Amino acid sequence: METDQEHEQKTQNPNNGTTKDEIKLNPTSNSKTKVVLIMGATGAGKSKLAIDLASHFPIEIINADSMQVYQGLDVITNKVTPQEQKGVPHHLLGTISPSVEFTARDFRDSAISIINEVWSRNRLPVIVGGTNYYIQALVSPFLLDDSVEDAEANCFSDSQEDEQPDLEVELMSEDYDCAYNRLKDIDPVAANRIHPNNDRKINQYLNLYARFGVIPSKLLQERTVENWGQVDNSRHDFCFLCVNASLTTLDPFVDRRVDHMVDAGLLKEVFDIYTTNADYTKGLRQAIGVREFEPFLRRYIPEHQKPCDESHVQTLNDQTLKQNIQQIVDSPDDNEWKTLLTEAIEQVKLNTRRLVRRQRRRLNRLQMLFGWNIHYVDATKSILSGADDIWAVEVVKPSVGIIKSFLTGESSTENGGNVSEEMKLKQKDLWTQYVCEACGNKVLRGAHEWEEHQKGRHHRKRISRLKKSGSLCL
Structure with missing residues (x-):
């Protein structure tokens, strides 16, 4: 008997799972599971494309955005709303507690399980997201940056004779500056690759040195970098799609999107999650649109508290503070609060534009260095026009053709992961x-x-x- 949820999905998206030319997703029991990966920069339209594909293929979507996996901050993280999902099943979207650090390893393990479940239902798993290290963790047979244990289990298991257990590094007793300086002394090449405040990776590299007695850059470069990002030994057969658009188009688009997010309640979400001296390096607080408002809130909140007597301070209720902040946003007058708030919003836009560039560089790196067979579809005309018919012709139609070829075996990453000699030379110079x-x-x-x-x-x-x-x- 059909469940209420299944009925609702069919009602919202009656074409989900039906096509004129049915394609068998699982032709042989011993073939690799086929998975579509939709990547691209923020604002390019990854989620929209994935949902539109449900009118052509029986799909379920797995979110691969490192901020959208968390519960809360739906506006800031730009989650697709239930209405926008059109009844297409979504996984790992707003399901993780914001107090939990959801690592690349966690994503990989969760995604593999979901992929198997989706495939067993004779549906096509579609991974959607701009967090490339999540995607690389799923695609690659090796986890480069997740944990020391993974590095040892996946990369160094054949080198036990090189271990020097008498070498120890007292990490817990050192502060971060000392640990980083120690890494610089041991391995300046590895130290140059990371930020001095990235204590997790600093400790990882020092632990690698303590366990093997060989500098981290030598171990990682010689024994792991050639595997990180390779697809030829992957457990799945992947089709890589990238929704692309010119920077001159994306920049104003993401600026307008930030303005829409402010109108939709971004500041209310920031106020709800704000705490003094918060750690913005972990969990949901890493999202762009959170820390940028700290300078404003750090000054605004104390000055809008009402002292009752010398020993007690009565805080204005949350709703009043939120209303006051919104009034500042809407105010035509320039004042100190309006200036601070405007600067914060502009910083969100700037950081989003920078994110777009980082995402594009990383995708280019995956293709150039690791031979990913990425199929690009250009959304520039669609974004400029805002017209659904142009989106359907320029983005959806070519994507459907690429996926059909992939499913019928005409195009596959099975033999598309070979790396040229030039790429191999570039790999050696990653450090x-x-x-x-x-x-x-x-x-x-x-x-x-x-x-x-x-x-x-x-x-x-x-x-x-x-x-x-x-x-x-x-």
């Missing part, structure tokens, strides 16, 4: 640090990132200006 003096001593990681930076318009304009001024020494 080199380059510094561009022309761009204010900007630090680039690896030969590929350095080459891409040199091709960039900003770098070329800087070089041109320096040449004209005679400041550049050739």
Whole structure:
């Protein structure tokens, strides 16, 4: 008998699971499970495409956004609403407690289980998200940055003879600065790869050195980097789709989206999650749109408390404070509070635009260095026009064609993960640090990132200006 949920899904999306030309998802019992991965920068339309694909294939969606997995902050994390989901089943969307650190390993283990369940129902698993380290954890046979235990189990199990158990590093007694300085002394190459405040990775690298007596950069470069990101030994057969759009189109689009998020209640969510001296490096507070408002709230909240006597302070109720903040946003007058709030909103926009660039660089890296066979669909015209018919022609139609070819075996990543000799050479240079003096001593990681930076318009304009001024020494 049909459940209420199944009936609701069919009502909202009556075409879900039906096509004119039915494609058998599981042709042989011993074939790899087929999985579609939809990637792309924030704002490009990944979630929209995945939901629209349900009109052509029997699919279920698995969220791979590291912030959307958490419960709460639905506006800030831009979760698709139940209405927008159109009855298509979604997994790992707002299901994890915000007090839990949901790692790449956690995602991989959860996603594998869900993929198997979806496939057993003769439905196509569709992974959607912009968190590339989640996706790499699922695709790759090795977890590079998750934990020391994973590194040992997956990479160093054949090197037990190299262990030197007498080498120990007293990590717990050291503060973060001392631990980072110790790593710099042991392995400056590895230290250059991470931020001095990334205590988890610092401890990971020091533990690797303590266990094997070999510097982390040597171990990781020689024994693991060639596996991290490879798809040829993956447990699944993946079809990689990327929704792409030009930066000149995405930048104003994400700016407008932030404004819409403010109108939809972003500030109320920020107020609800705000605590003094919060840790913005873990869990849901890492989301863009949270920490940017701390300077405003740190000054605003104390000044809007009402002292009752010398020993007690009566705080305005939450609703009143939220209303006051909204009045500041809507106020036509420029004042201190309006300035602080405006600066916070502009910082959210700036950080979102920076995220877009990081996501694009990482996708390019996966394709260039690890040979991912990524199929790009261009959403530029659709975003500029805002027209559904252009979206259907420019994005949905080519995506459907790519997936049909993938399901029928005409296109597969089984033989698409081979890495060229040029790529292998670039892999070996992932750890080199380059510094561009022309761009204010900007630090680039690896030969590929350095080459891409040199091709960039900003770098070329800087070089041109320096040449004209005679400041550049050739």
